[in-house]
Amino acid sequence: MKQDFKLGIPEYFNFAKDVLDQWTDKEKAGKKPSNPAFWWINRNGEEMRWSFEELGSLSRKFANILSEACSLQRGDRVILILPRVPEWWLANVACLRTGTVLIPGTTQLTQKDILYRLQSSKANCIITNDVLAPAVDAVASKCENLHSKLIVSENSREGWGNLKELMKVFLCHPGWSTVARSWLTATSTSLVQAILSLLSSWDYRHASDSHTCVKTKHNEIMAIFLTSGTSGYPKMTAHTHSSFGLGLSVNGRFWLDLTPSDVMWNTSDTGWAKSAWSSVFSPWIQGACVFTHHLPRFEPTSILQTLSKYPITVFCSAPTVYRMLVQNDITSYKFKSLKHCVSAGEPITPDVTEKWRNKTGLDIYEGYGQTETVLICGNFKGMKIKPGSMGKPSPAFDVKIVDVNGNVLPPGQEGDIGIQVLPNRPFGLFTHYVDNPSKTASTLRGNFYITGDRGYMDKDGYFWFVARADDVILSSGYRIGPFEVENALNEHPSVAESAVVSSPDPIRGEVVKAFVVLNPDYKSHDQEQLIKEIQEHVKKTTAPYKYPRKVEFIQELPKTISGKTKRNELRKKEWKTI
Numbered sequence: 262m263k264q265d266f267k268l269g270i271p272e273y274f275n276f277a278k279d280v281l282d283q284w285t286d287k288e289k290a291g292k293k294p295s296n297p298a299f300w301w302i303n304r305n306g307e308e309m310r311w312s313f314e315e316l317g318s319l320s321r322k323f324a325n326i327l328s329e330a331c332s333l334q335r336g337d338r339v340i341l342i343l344p345r346v347p348e349w350w351l352a353n354v355a356c357l358r359t360g361t362v363l364i365p366g367t368t369q370l371t372q373k374d375i376l377y378r379l380q381s382s383k384a385n386c387i388i389t390n391d392v393l394a395p396a397v398d399a400v401a402s403k404c405e406n407l408h409s410k411l412i413v414s415e416n417s418r419e420g421w422g423n424l425k426e427l428m429k430v431f432l433c434h435p436g437w438s439t440v441a442r443s444w445l446t447a448t449s450t451s452l453v454q455a456i457l458s459l460l461s462s463w464d465y466r467h468a469s470d471s472h473t474c475v476k477t478k479h480n481e482i483m484a485i486f487l488t489s490g491t492s493g494y495p496k497m498t499a500h501t502h503s504s505f506g507l508g509l510s511v512n513g514r515f516w517l518d519l520t521p522s523d524v525m526w527n528t529s530d531t532g533w534a535k536s537a538w539s540s541v542f543s544p545w546i547q548g549a550c551v552f553t554h555h556l557p558r559f560e561p562t563s564i565l566q567t568l569s570k571y572p573i574t575v576f577c578s579a580p581t582v583y584r585m586l587v588q589n590d591i592t593s594y595k596f597k598s599l600k601h602c603v604s605a606g607e608p609i610t611p612d613v614t615e616k617w618r619n620k621t622g623l624d625i626y627e628g629y630g631q632t633e634t635v636l637i638c639g640n641f642k643g644m645k646i647k648p649g650s651m652g653k654p655s656p657a658f659d660v661k662i663v664d665v666n667g668n669v670l671p672p673g674q675e676g677d678i679g680i681q682v683l684p685n686r687p688f689g690l691f692t693h694y695v696d697n698p699s700k701t702a703s704t705l706r707g708n709f710y711i712t713g714d715r716g717y718m719d720k721d722g723y724f725w726f727v728a729r730a731d732d733v734i735l736s737s738g739y740r741i742g743p744f745e746v747e748n749a750l751n752e753h754p755s756v757a758e759s760a761v762v763s764s765p766d767p768i769r770g771e772v773v774k775a776f777v778v779l780n781p782d783y784k785s786h787d788q789e790q791l792i793k794e795i796q797e798h799v800k801k802t803t804a805p806y807k808y809p810r811k812v813e814f815i816q817e818l819p820k821t822i823s824g825k826t827k828r829n830e831l832r833k834k835e836w837k838t839i
């Protein structure tokens with residue numbers, strides 16, 4: 262499996278041309294099931310389905326807009342901040358076709374966040390909607406590289422190209438690009454409005470498309486993804502065309518177990534690399550259908566209803582989502598088509614996987630990876646799942662546990678999770694942190710890229726996550742990973758969620774402190790008594806030295822936008838109060 266995956270990389274590679282357009286050909290030749298390539302729904306019952314051919318046609322039109330109306334050159338950078346609307350997928354493919362560098366951002370960004378991203382990425386173009394356009398306008402004058410703005414909206418906005426209108430213009434005739442360009446620079450929009458209203462009566466689907474995909478080198482930068490910012494400011498990770506375009510085939514084939522008959526739904530926000538992983542590259546590499554529900558907010562019942570109403574076969578979500586789903590009465594829903602469930606982004610605790618299995622009959626196949634990588638470890642279909650383990654290394658990488666000197670540690674010993682990068686850096690790995698050579702260099706040790714996560718491998722070759730290196734607690738000479746303590750805490754009936762960090766202690770240096778969100782039924786219980794009960798429970802469930810000497814009840818845990826627990830915030834709070 263490993264050797265097959267590591268066969269030579271072509272000199273030129275472009276996912277749009279070499280993968281998507283190939284599926285179009287297969288589709289036309291009737292050599293693929295009749296599944297759509299893309300299937301979008303929203304809460305109002307609206308629905309949109311595109312074949313690979315339609316996806317190709319529409320994305321080529323979008324590509325023309327980027328090159329002509331927005332005057333973007335290959336290598337220019339495009340920030341894309343949109344919710345789960347179809348245009349988000351078109352923008353992804355249009356950037357591939359034009360060789361422009363995509364930088365996705367979440368719609369939850371504030372004006373300050375947008376300024377940080379525009380300035381630090383030196384973006385030339387931004388694509389967003391009505392909600393965020395005012396924030397962009399408020400900071401645009403401070404962003405010298407930004408020269409074009411596209412809005413996805415029913416309404417026009419001064420200084421912005423309107424994507425929906427431009428699509429009609431470009432779809433009518435490539436020559437209309439001149440009109441489109443004038444739209445962007447128009448001081449008076451009334452003339453353009455008049456032209457566009459005339460054009461809007463034309464059926465754009467009948468129009469021709471014409472765009473030649475650029476010939477990108479496999480090692481040319483394709484996209485910049487920002488990390489989740491769990492341990493500080495998000496880092497900008499640069500990925501080449503082969504990195505995700507080819508590398509994510511391990512996710513699609515082995516972890517997600519996708520075929521062209523599958524319908525895959527991944528719930529992650531459009532701002533994260535996880536969306537590129539599971540809502541773009543992995544399913545489309547396999548010719549599967551990308552399903553999406555434009556849910557503005559997380560609603561467990563909508564997720565459960567969608568899984569039962571639509572023929573979704575593969576479901577991917579974050580551990581926090583599964584945790585909330587199992588708190589509902591799932592048994593009344595029937596997931597007729599669902600056959601494979603996966604989770605990644607954080608450890609998923611065995612209590613959640615067990616509840617999900619009891620209620621649905623399906624296992625959750627945990628995967629482990631980073632914005633910097635494709636799948637590092639995973640539980641693959643057909644493999645025995647060891648609850649709590651991240652599974653085995655993906656065929657993309659040589660994954661090892663290494664010590665402080667970069668030596669490989671034997672099974673059973675805890676160390677840093679590393680990916681071998683010498684003599685050859687694998688292509689499913691980012692190339693560098695943008696404009697941060699020292700940070701990039703700090704990830705290398707000996708022959709390895711150091712993930713920043715601690716773990717160990719058991720004698721069967723399964724990997725076990727211990728903690729982010731920063732989260733490890735050193736108490737009286739013991740090294741304690743928060744994950745195991747949180748697992749034990751979460752098994753107590755009073756605990757809805759927990760986070761464990763170090764807290765200063767005059768004798769032990771640090772002790773384990775647990776922040777606990779209580780289940781509603783327990784909020785009125787005697788708190789001192791409950792703390793003792795919880796501590797006793799942990800002592801019995803895991804090695805007693807790990808029990809939390811301090812316990813604090815809180816209303817909610819601090820989380821990143823993507824729902825990960827920010828232990829560093831809790832830790833900072835602890836250490837400031839010394």
Ligand code: ATP
Nearest residue numbers: 488489490491492606607608628629630631632726
């Ligand atoms: P930042 O790098 O900005 O602090 P982040 O590391 O959370 O944020 P991501 O790249 O989104 O940003 O997340 C990757 C990290 O998520 C991994 O390094 C690991 O700590 C954690 N992670 C991902 N999957 C798993 C998993 N299955 N089990 C445990 N941890 C996981």
Ligand code: MG
Nearest residue numbers: 488489631713
């Ligand atoms: Mg990280």
